[in-house]
Amino acid sequence: MVLNAYDASAVEEALVLRDQFGGHINLLLVGPQSAAETIRKALAMGADSATHLVYEASSDLDSGAISEILAAELSGAEYDVVLCGKQAQDTDAGLTGGMLAERLGLPYTTNAVGLEIDGGQIVVTRQGDSGRETILLPTPCLVTCSNDMNDPRIPSLKGIMASKKKPISSRPVESAPDNATTMVGFVEPPQRPAVTMIDGTDEAEAVERLVRELKNTSKVLQ
Amino acid sequence: MSSILVYLSTSDDKIRRSSLEVLSRCREIADRDGADVAVVLASGSASGLVGEAASYGADRVYAVVNPEFDGHLNAPLAALLSQIVSVESPRLVAMAGTEGAKDVVGSLSVKAGLPVLPDVSSFDVAGNEVVAVRPVMAAKKLARVRSAAPSVIVTVRSGSYAAVAKEGRGERVDYSFDYAESVGTAVLRDVASAKVGAVDLSEASVVVSAGRGVKDADGKALLEKLASTLGAAIGATRAVVENGLYPATAQIGQTGKVVSPELYIAVGISGAIQHVAGMANSRVIVAINKDEDAPIFQYATYGIVGDLYRILPALTEAIEQS
Known part of the structure; x- marks a missing residue:
């Protein structure tokens, strides 16, 4: 099992914050027994401890159900910041963070590319539609992290050895909430027509042919 | 079916083309199923955009005129949309999948109790289900997804549908909304606009x-x-x-x-x-x-x-x- 790239950025950001300001990083994961390997990887990066909520069919759960399990775990817990990856790199849904924040009643922001602490407030830079937005959040809050935020460290040998001694609290999810959405199956994306290759050795000839094709065949140029 | 609700995102005092695409698709579904299309415009320039929304098929336009919405914070927009969802009880809530929308839907979903089919490239209402197709695994595959909930949110990839002008009734609903009350504790300090070239x-x-x-x-x-x-x-x-x-x-x-x-x-x-x-x-x-x-x-x-x-x-x- 691989650590989701966006989650790796969230772990990295947590490490940077802890090393600067102190504190404790607990990892929280809902997933099958085999995901313990993923937890070890993030512990080897430098996180302090982990909670593994074991649910074998976790990939069948939708974001609403996952966020409900996470919210039940975190309600009553003490923390300053919850960091999540902005989306899963397979489903790209990007919903769990916002849902979790709302369930916990936390202010939040998504798609963070930068994070600082200024006078007890979290200063998040997020990539918005037309530029970078700087948003101040009080603690506790939740932030979802982009892979453009940092380059997650590769665990060192020392980190890997140390991770084996770090505590993982593991317990089953007794009953998962019902899904409100269902993935029915896959369809193949429509095939694109075969490419027409043009030799560019003589650039004048090549672009002349291209422009002709774009006008007459594809009709995208006037 | 009663109504379909569309949130129209604006940029530089214009409705985004991706929002008009979603509106056009919803108009098409509404015409087939005999439903109304209601839209939400929340921006400093909302008043001036009511006509354009109507010309792309809006029957009711919730115009919330407030320039605070032009700088993006998720809490007030989620609160506003959640309120209008409870007024309209729409069969479907649809919006373009902008970064602004992606920042809001998680919270909106929980507040309003509606599931989300995110980032879809096509969507429809079929019997008691909302069905959609969404690219997954870096768009290598298309997943067919559905929800049988009575009301469902979809966010839609830009370019999935054509924006087609078609008159709706265009009745303006002046909706009063307490921005300060809903903004919560987050503060927008700055938006560093980074435009590249002359075309969006x-x-x-x-x-x-x-x-x-x-x-x-x-x-x-x-x-x-x-x-x-x-x-x-x-x-x-x-x-x-x-x-x-x-x-x-x-x-x-x-x-x-x-x-x-x-x-x-x-x-x-x-x-x-x-x-x-x-x-x-x-x-x-x-x-x-x-x-x-x-x-x-x-x-x-x-x-x-x-x-x-x-x-x-x-x-x-x-x-x-x-």
Whole structure:
């Protein structure tokens, strides 16, 4: 099992914050027994401890159900910041963070590319539609992290050895909430027509042919 | 079916084209099923946009005139949409999948108790279900998804539908909303606008996009000359953004913007799947790359193997002359 790239950025950001300001990083994961390997990887990066909520069919759960399990775990817990990856790199849904924040009643922001602490407030830079937005959040809050935020460290040998001694609290999810959405199956994306290759050795000839094709065949140029 | 609710996102006092695309699709479903289309406009310029919303099919326009909405914070928009959902009880809540919308739907979903089918490329109401198709695994596959909930939110990829003018009734509903009450504890300090070129990327019908092969200011100038000749928007791969040649607002791909213009010209782009995920639905793709084995050629309609520093000026000139 691989650590989701966006989650790796969230772990990295947590490490940077802890090393600067102190504190404790607990990892929280809902997933099958085999995901313990993923937890070890993030512990080897430098996180302090982990909670593994074991649910074998976790990939069948939708974001609403996952966020409900996470919210039940975190309600009553003490923390300053919850960091999540902005989306899963397979489903790209990007919903769990916002849902979790709302369930916990936390202010939040998504798609963070930068994070600082200024006078007890979290200063998040997020990539918005037309530029970078700087948003101040009080603690506790939740932030979802982009892979453009940092380059997650590769665990060192020392980190890997140390991770084996770090505590993982593991317990089953007794009953998962019902899904409100269902993935029915896959369809193949429509095939694109075969490419027409043009030799560019003589650039004048090549672009002349291209422009002709774009006008007459594809009709995208006037 | 009672109504379909569409949130219309605005930019520079205009309704985004991607929002009009979603509105057009909803008008089509509503006409078939005998439903109304209600829309939400929340912006300083909302009053001036009611007519345009009506001309793309809105029957009711909730106009919330407040410039605070132009700077993006998620809490007030989620609160507003949640309130209007409870007024309208819509069968479907649809919005363009902008970064602004993605920032809001998680909270809106929980507040209003509606499930979300996110980032879909097509959607419909079929019997007691909302059904949709969404690209997954960096758009290598399309997943069919559905929900049988009585009301469902969809966010829609730009370019999934055409924006087609069709008159709706256009009744304005002046909705009073207490922004200060709903803003919560987050504060927007600054928006550093980073516009690239004269044409907005997600609205453009032609995009010229830079990859790692565009190495320097000279390459950039050649690319921008071509873009301005074509009236095209400028895009970039993640590598080029990381090198600092273009800001992140130009980034196209799995973690950037998704575009599907009529013509996409990929300049010096190798075609990593993370990039392709953001542009594979373009109608015509031209790839210019010196490596004939570059994966981008598998997606291209036309491929030129050659040196972009020689091809670009020749292409600009050929287009100027034609």
